[in-house]
Structures are given as C-alpha cells and as structure tokens.
Amino acid sequence: GAVVSQHPSWVICKSGTSVKIECRSLDFQATTMFWYRQFPKQSLMLMATSNEGSKATYEQGVEKDKFLINHASLTLSTLTVTSAHPEDSSFYICSARDSGAEAFFGQGTRLTVV
Amino acid sequence: GQQVMQIPQYQHVQEGEDFTTYCNSSTTLSNIQWYKQRPGGHPVFLIQLVKSGEVKKQKRLTFQFGEAKKNSSLHITATQTTDVGTYFCASPPTGGGNKLTFGTGTQLKVEL
Numbered sequence: 598g599a600v601v602s603q604h605p606s607w608v609i610c611k612s613g614t615s616v617k618i619e620c621r622s623l624d625f626q627a628t629t630m631f632w633y634r635q636f637p638k639q640s641l642m643l644m645a646t647s648n649e650g651s652k653a654t655y656e657q658g659v660e661k662d663k664f665l666i667n668h669a670s671l672t673l674s675t676l677t678v679t680s681a682h683p684e685d686s687s688f689y690i691c692s693a694r695d696s697g698a699e700a701f702f703g704q705g706t707r708l709t710v711v
Numbered sequence: 712g713q714q715v716m717q718i719p720q721y722q723h724v725q726e727g728e729d730f731t732t733y734c735n736s737s738t739t740l741s742n743i744q745w746y747k748q749r750p751g752g753h754p755v756f757l758i759q760l761v762k763s764g765e766v767k768k769q770k771r772l773t774f775q776f777g778e779a780k781k782n783s784s785l786h787i788t789a790t791q792t793t794d795v796g797t798y799f800c801a802s803p804p805t806g807g808g809n810k811l812t813f814g815t816g817t818q819l820k821v822e823l
Contacts, residue, residue: 699756
C-alpha cells in the first residue's frame, strides 16, 4: 500500500512557541491531505482538509490562525501549531489517499506543550 | 453534522471468545470503511463496504453493511491477542467528498 510519512513522531515544546509537523506521501501524489487530532482513548477528529496549491478547509471550531496548514507540493503538507499551549497537547495524525478509497495515515505526532 | 456512533466503547474478552462492534449512523451512508488502530499506533485500513446488505470476510473478521446503509458491524471470531486495538468505522459525508468522519471507536482488550 501507499506510504505516508509524518515527522516528528513526538515533540515537546514550551508554551508560547510554535511547532511544525510534516506529512509526506512517499510513493504517490496527494492533492488532498487531511489533518486529525486525537485525544487519549478518543476518536479521530478531523481538523482540516489540506488542498495542494490553495487554502486549507477547516472544520467548524478549528482556529485557522492557530493551526496553520500549508500544502505547497503534491507530496508535502505541513501543520504548524502556533503559540502552543498545554491544551494543544495531543496526538496529531495526517492522512492521504492515492487513487483508491482507503486512507493512508502517517505515524502520528505526539505533541506535549509544557 | 454527520455523527457515527459505535458500541460498545470498550470490550474485554478472553482469548478465543468472539467480539462484535456495531456502528450506527443517523443518516444513510454512501459507503463505510473500517480501520484498526493498535495502541500507540496509527489507523490502518481494513475494508470498505459499499452495497446495501454487503458482507465481506477477512479470515476471522466478518464485516456487514446494513440493508438501509445506516449501520455496520465487525465481528471477530475466536479473538487472539493480536486483535488488541481500537476499531473505528468511518464514512464520507452524505453529499460526497473525500473527507472521512470517524466513529467513536471500540477498544478491544484480549486477555489470555
């Protein structure tokens, strides 16, 4: 199956700093990628749809100025958590599809804001 | 918005027992997908169901899509410790589109 690589797998940052998370499709081109957030023992909540060459589409309640998404190429989307606070600590996962129906997920990034 | 509920939320079984998780939607689904997420891991695609009443099998796993396309189930026969994880159903929006809405998930623990 297709491979989606996410980096870093975990990060600890100080409150008030920004963190960038990368999501790459390694063996296919993805015009659309998706960013999810997952709290412990909970489901995946879609944050935004990342569209190559255009602005991301954010889900209701997600602050676009807080979670900056850039999809500058067909193989790379980035999520930047700006001015992070402890409540932003979570597991962030990206996904993408190639030509099929299934979604391929990155390994996820565990963010801890201290 | 579209909501997909799963029951049960948690299930502990003894190895060898069967396990079933149910996924229910308030709206008709165009298709439904199932994913498995191991502890500490990321979701991995299991299967997609499209047709009303469809049944698909993967070894010990049996997936069903309801006749009304509003519910689905995943049944595991004779669970093994390797089945441990959280099982999610997921579906696209009723009006179409690429994004997926995930169900609430069922966490399965298998004890020896």
